[in-house]
Amino acid sequence: MSVVVIGGGPDGLAAAAVLASAGKQVTLLAPEDTLGHTSAGLEFHPGFRHTGVFPDADNLSTLAASALRLDTHGLTRVSVHDVTVCTPGRDPLTLGPPRTPALVGRVLPFLGKQLVAPAPDLTDGASLVPLIGPALGFRRLGAADMMELLRVAPLSVDDWVAEWEDDPIVASAHMLPALRGAWMGPRGPTSAGLLLLDLARRGAPVRGGPAAVVAALEAAATSAGATLRAGAGVSQVTLDGGRVTGVILESGETLAATAVLSTVGPRRTLMDLVSARELPPRTEGRIRTVRCRGSMAKVHLALAGPLIPTGCSAAPERVRIVGPPTALERAWDDVKHGRLPQSFMPLDIAQPTVADPALAPDGQHVLAVTVPFAAQDIDGGWTEDARKTLLDGVLSSLESVAPGARDLVVGHEVLTPSDLERTFGLDGGHLIHGELGLDQLGPLRPAHGLARHRVDEVPGLWLGGMGCHPGGWTGGAGGVLAARALLAG
Amino acid sequence: MRTTPFHPRTSALCTSFAWKEWAGYAAVCNFDRHSEREYFAFRGTAGLIDITPLHKYEVTGPDAAAFLARVWTRDITKIGVGRVVYSSMCDADGWMLDDGTITRLGPDHFRVTTSEPWLSWFERHRRGYDVEIRDSQRELAALALQGPRARAVLKPIVSFDMDRMRFFRCRRTQLAGIDVWVSRTGYTGDLGYEIWCANDAAPAVWDALLGSGQPHGIEPCGLDALDVVRIEAGFVLQGCDYVSAVSCITDFSKSTPDDAGLGWTVDLDRAPFIGQQAIRAERARGPTWDLVGLELSWPELEALYASYKLPPHLAPCASRAAVPVYDDTGKQVGQMTSSTWSPVQKRYLGLAQVRRPHHVRGTKLQVEHTVEYERRKVRATVVDTPFYDPPRKRLTPTAGKAEASS
């Protein structure tokens, strides 16, 4: 049985490694010239490299790490990254663990378990037996915790965090991760549920960031015997009589396969890679409405010297520049209305050169800035001027906590959601192939009937990646679960 | 309610004031207080009926045929220019949405008629096809001229030799100097034509047809008479004999093409079309229902009425009230959804959805019949449809001489 895996990101690599380990003949096809997709570490300015457009590797799935024994392939973890929280006019502080109520400690293991298991199958005719486990696990939390979980999940992160954190700046810093990839601001109901899931996903950060994850997965896949081909974009998944027969590459080359596992996003796979004329209408109806509105931009800066916010004694590796929750909400309003950031821009920043000076020339630094609120499509489009305004906003925010930061910049790369869409083929420029929301998670990720990675109506086609269960910013898990489903099916 | 472009003519003639809504338009039920004259025009001379309210779509573009083949159960790519087909349309689960006709007006131009509006459905499934879909319901006026004298009525006023037009063909021509499309199609099961023209030409077309039809006994007809003749012809009516899946609350009330007696409209083994997988699976399982013709036992009906000291009393028009159908043990096995007294055949006929295997020709069933507020049963037999099928429906006088193919 020969399997083609589409996509060279962590999920594709993880899937290839799992399948190859099980003795399948696996060819992985990555469209980019470098493996890693958005997790690849690239030179963005002469002499300056980032560790991935993907923001971080804090949520690398324990599933992928343990299933593939990534530690034997060079993956190392740091215990925890200190995050420095900055806000204009106030001394920076180090973000401690969230002072969440005791409930969180009790429900996270339950949630974590759901994130490494296949999604419950809710399709007609599915056996209810697999649901018994999670249902009992849920009830085993006890009446009080169960009810509290049901109360918290639909809340807005703004309301929930306010229950246990008085300092609005600290509260904002805790909220930010929950809002990544969700199309909502801190006042959006259900964002508290997303924060719980984010906490459940969080693991020990990987040394070297996403690029290091890619390196380890690549080694794992190669040693398992998978063929990895970069620069091999797929233009079509071919079907015969509704069954997958292989793929056609952009070069025109055809490759036969008994199964195709795609990690380039469920919607893109079904809507773009499968011919519209062959896509069965029910599947089309289910995938068509998946929401993928990218709301994050990435800016990479080459700095002549380290970014040291006022009040910090040394260059921090992680910085969050935030205002109070209201400021986050205002930044979200800009996304909602499809306009350029008009007010203070909250930022989530990594300075990878602190840990790995080799990423930049001697004494110089790299700043990888995640802009958590940037609309996919703005009025008038992302013109050169608009992108300059975005960069300017980023620099102003930096300047507001580290005067002089602007003058350190010797080079930059701005990736708006529309750049991400163009460069990486991401639907809507959404880095994880589908918005996070309670209606697009679990058995509904990417959509009802597709959460078990199999496309029932297109035999031989499998969906993996972050657009599938378990979703979130969890590299590898979607690939491993998809590969396992393929092996089991 | 809207009025059709023929309204000035039809309203002047409609002495009964009996109108009803048809797809948003006011449509005549019968011009007199009784539809008998109109019925006998359809069956004996020629009846003219305004069918403008039909939903009509113009589908154009290089992929028009492939697109329609995806949406309809017939393989539309196989039909030549100038041909018309009748087909079913299903949803992804293989449930009937509608039935209608597809006419190939040109290599890249089709006209589709349906009973319900489907623009959004077509738009949703056009992805991957280079087609344009335009709703032409309000741009095109349409008339059906049906009956044994229909050809004779058309012949003198149409520039094409009507003797050469074959069954289920369509062509563009001139009628009394007006650009029209004429198709040899209809809903009466007899010789007949449908004429399509621009709205502003409608009154002139009406006048020309009535003028030419005068010596042949042409009559303007309404929907009540049409309902009787379509049952005689064995034609199902969406919303009556089966219900479009989008209008159903439960799956029980939905029908597959096989359930609705339209299995013959499905070309199953070809490129993917909507409903294909479900229909294939159903055929593998064996369909549950079929739509059959029933002939009620007239002697038994007469005897039933006689037991109430009454002569047989049947409504003067077709009935769309569904009544239960039982097998000979009294177990309900289906429902008769349309029924009518056939004046030419002197038989009481019905269309019924019955569970298989009660669909087999010759099966003896019983149908509920109410007399004097009391529910009784009357014996009925499964018979072939169409009930009424005159050879002239298909015959072409100059058949054999090749008709110009386009």
Add this chain to the structure above:
Amino acid sequence: MSALGTRSNPYDAIVVGGGHNGLTCAAYLARAGKKVLVLERRHVLGGAAVSEEIIPGYTFTVCSYVVSLLRPHVIRDLDLSRHGLEIVPLECSFTPHHEGPGLCRWPDPAKTRDEIARFSRHDADLYPQFGKIMGKLARFAKPIIDEPAPDPSSFRPSDLKQLLGLGKAFRDLGDDLAALQFKLTTMSAVDFLDEWFESEQLKAPMACSGIIGTMLGVHSPGTAYVLLHHYMGEIDGSSRAWGFAKGGTGAISNAIASAATELGAELRVSSPVSSIIVEKGSAVGVAMESGDDLYARTVVSGCEPRLTFLGLVGEQNLPDDFVTAMKRYKLRGSSGKVNIALDALPSFSCRPGDGPHLRGDVAIAPDIDYLERAYDDAKYGDFSHRPYINLVFPTLLDRNMAPPGHHVMSCFVQYAPYAIKEGPEHWPERRDAFGETVIDTLEEYCPDIRKHIVGKQVLTPWDLEQEFGLTEGNIFHGELTLDQLLFQRPTAGWARYETPVDRLWLCSSGVHPGGGIMSAPGYLAAQRMLEKGAV
């Protein structure tokens, strides 16, 4: 035998608050032969369902103004039509626009289709299908409002049976509909409608039903659910979801009050309660502001839960976690009400003159962005510069509510957040500006409105709290968000009308199934009390 209400001769039940739910509860208790007393603080019964002649000659349906889900069994059980209740359907739903003739949705599907087709043929095709699907979902959701909330934490056979029943009903929907039902509870109204429709002009007025009375925007997750409510009324035998009670919503309260009186309940107005008397963890009666104490075997509160517990019961009589829960209970009033007396009907420039389009509700909701911007203003502590307004002309449905030829206009206005940035107590200073904003907004659609105004009444959320006891001005006695619905209304463990205080019960919109003129909480509370032998 001494008078009722003494320690030795207590009432069976005292209902605090004479709103429609309190009255309903009292009527059902009285029907079971109980001695019931209802105490209303104001001079008139009805709570927020009142009609008052604020300006001589003009009757305003002061707060609530339309009915959709008043439980039909309550109407039958209490024979409300004999007690004067007459509900007429609103004929249509009209959304005026600055350009073109606006959008009017009629009971006649063909007419509605033509209206929608002006914006999108596609949407016109789909609108009836959407209604069909929503109708199916409503069939699943509807029984929930006629039963006590399910309790997922309970292992009692009866509760498990109810849960299993719900689970079965859920599965019976079929997997696609079940998924849709789940999506409906977690998606935003706009995202949900986007899956179906393309025209803003249709989506905007539809999305509004998701935000009424809540401090959320049409883009906020969870707002899709209320779209269902619109379809629950339709399958209730009537083709229209919304109705208007002749005489205003006060007529509903009056009918229930009349039924309750006939059944033997005692109703007192102008009788403010200062506290609920709790002795040894048990409610024994109420202390009146007049200084009198009245005793009952059971006390039922028809007031909003936070007011009931933190105001009337007192923290000292409650467990700490319950106090925390009540403090967290989200009220967040977001709307105001402007009632206007007119000497003539105003004319909408997009559809001038009188006409059937005015005999329904009129929504000022031209597009999604308009609604979202209205919310943006409110988020940061201001009333909407251009609010969503839902207005009806009660006089077109009941000519008795104003002098001949004159009219009253009832305007529900959102957003008017309780927590304005100056502080809610500063609302009285901003009341006029708020009223003017509403008139200015209306003037953009009815340029002649100002000259027809005879008088008006402006109710801010502060007024709703001060005058009607609606804490923070929330018209539903608490936000109708997922975390405060079903078994969590008002808080987990206390959704079955009982409270941590023995012999104290709740029957207001702050308990399952929540707000709106349904009478369901009042009915369900009475049923539960009788079942449990609490009275």
